[in-house]
Amino acid sequence: MKCRVCRGSAVIDLKRHNANFCGEHFLRFCHQQVEKAISEFDMCEPGDKVLVAVSGGKDSLAVWDILNNLGYEADGLYIGLGIDDYSDPSGEFAKAFASERDLKLTVVDIVEEYGYDVPNGSRAARRAPCSACGMSKRHIFDRVALEGGYDVLVTGHNLDDEAAVLFGNVLHWQTDYLARQHPVLPARNGLPRKVKPLVRLDEREMAAYCVIAGIDYMLDECPMAAGNKHLRYKDALNSIEAASPGSKQAFFHKFLSQGAPFFAEAAQELRDELGSCETCGSPTPNQICAFCRLVERAGGRPVPVQLTARPL
Amino acid sequence: MKIELRNPTRTLEIPGAMSVQKLLNKLDVNSASVLVICDGTLVPTDAFLQDDAVVEIRNVISGGAG
Numbered sequence: 225m226k227c228r229v230c231r232g233s234a235v236i237d238l239k240r241h242n243a244n245f246c247g248e249h250f251l252r253f254c255h256q257q258v259e260k261a262i263s264e265f266d267m268c269e270p271g272d273k274v275l276v277a278v279s280g281g282k283d284s285l286a287v288w289d290i291l292n293n294l295g296y297e298a299d300g301l302y303i304g305l306g307i308d309d310y311s312d313p314s315g316e317f318a319k320a321f322a323s324e325r326d327l328k329l330t331v332v333d334i335v336e337e338y339g340y341d342v343p344n345g346s347r348a349a350r351r352a353p354c355s356a357c358g359m360s361k362r363h364i365f366d367r368v369a370l371e372g373g374y375d376v377l378v379t380g381h382n383l384d385d386e387a388a389v390l391f392g393n394v395l396h397w398q399t400d401y402l403a404r405q406h407p408v409l410p411a412r413n414g415l416p417r418k419v420k421p422l423v424r425l426d427e428r429e430m431a432a433y434c435v436i437a438g439i440d441y442m443l444d445e446c447p448m449a450a451g452n453k454h455l456r457y458k459d460a461l462n463s464i465e466a467a468s469p470g471s472k473q474a475f476f477h478k479f480l481s482q483g484a485p486f487f488a489e490a491a492q493e494l495r496d497e498l499g500s501c502e503t504c505g506s507p508t509p510n511q512i513c514a515f516c517r518l519v520e521r522a523g524g525r526p527v528p529v530q531l532t533a534r535p536l
Numbered sequence: 537m538k539i540e541l542r543n544p545t546r547t548l549e550i551p552g553a554m555s556v557q558k559l560l561n562k563l564d565v566n567s568a569s570v571l572v573i574c575d576g577t578l579v580p581t582d583a584f585l586q587d588d589a590v591v592e593i594r595n596v597i598s599g600g601a602g
Contacts, residue, residue, distance in 0.1 A: 225580045225582050225583075234580050235577065235578040235579065235580060236578060236580055237580040237581055237582070239568075244580060247578070281598060282596070282598075283598070354599070384597070385598075426568075427596045427597055427598065428568060428569070428570070428571060428596045430596070431571050431594065431596035432571055432578060435571060435573065435578050436578060443542055443543065443594070444543065445543055445595075445598065445599055446598075446599060449598070449599025450599065452599050454599060455597065455599045458597050459569075459597070462566050462568040462569050462597075463566065465568045466566050466567065466568050
């Protein structure tokens with residue numbers, strides 16, 4: 225196989241693009257796809273203060289690397305979740321990445337700061353581990369972004385992640401979730417815009433990016449995620465993708481262009497319904513937000529979030 | 537050739553030289569879900585693997601999604 229750009233030896237074939245690339249031109253392709261996503265969905269601009277949520281895995285480290293290569297001044301945030309034999313090694317990859325590139329990384333450990341860990345929190349709140357973990361991370365993303373004065377919070381969700389979530393939402397016709405599914409969550413109640421610049425790149429491409437760019441990442445999978453429904457959805461979608469390359473991209477991106485407008489009114493109603501949590505001040509449709517309820521049940525201590533006005 | 541599969545980690549010996557795609561078919565592995573790394577270098581699905589190659593088949597699918 226030859227590289228589509230330089231005709232040198234290819235190291236990766238992308239069937240959905242009917243294209244092959246050498247290492248150098250594959251990295252450039254990834255940068256271009258992120259630039260395109262940022263521009264298409266109006267995610268951020270040069271000069272924005274950007275915070276990247278990093279887990280030590282391939283996607284978050286890749287997006288941090290790409291944003292810095294594109295000229296954004298992006299800092300990182302790593303959250304220690306207290307998951308045995310997984311959280312500490314993951315954190316080491318994030319710290320090594322930041323240290324080698326002289327990037328700023330903020331570290332928050334939920335056991336130290338909130339007094340609970342994800343395994344205990346999920347049991348106490350009777351939530352699936354991935355649900356308790358995601359909720360905890362989103363709350364801390366907001367808090368750190370707010371305290372640090374960041375304009376934009378970036379997560380490493382890729383095309384496979386978004387297609388799998390969409391698949392689950394359609395499978396169960398969860399119209400409220402469909403209304404919220406978009407690569408950009410606008411700023412609200414003082415919280416920053418949240419964006420997903422990897423929505424044009426899939427998981428295999430992100431892993432290849434890390435291998436080619438020399439980024440060491442956490443290869444082991446989170447033990448608490450084993451067998452979760454998103455893995456099953458991804459498996460199903462990859463079976464379709466193998467038979468019909470481009471299916472995942474069409475499924476997600478045509479939802480955005482052709483399906484999402486049908487849910488726009490519901491999305492606005494959801495935003496209008498949000499008040500502030502009486503305990504921490506975070507946006508919530510309830511008196512007490514789900515995060516504070518989880519912390520309380522797990523025997524931890526909530527940390528107030530001081531909301532300030534931020535232009536939408 | 538010596539095959540190391542990651543996530544979970546296990547090793548296999550497969551006799552004979554063959555293409556990456558043929559190896560993946562033989563192992564019933566979906567090429568959309570893995571990277572193939574031969575002697576430390578990423579290789580495309582049409583690459584030909586020698587009988588004495590050391591090959592890593594790395595799963596790229598993560599469970600977390602928000």
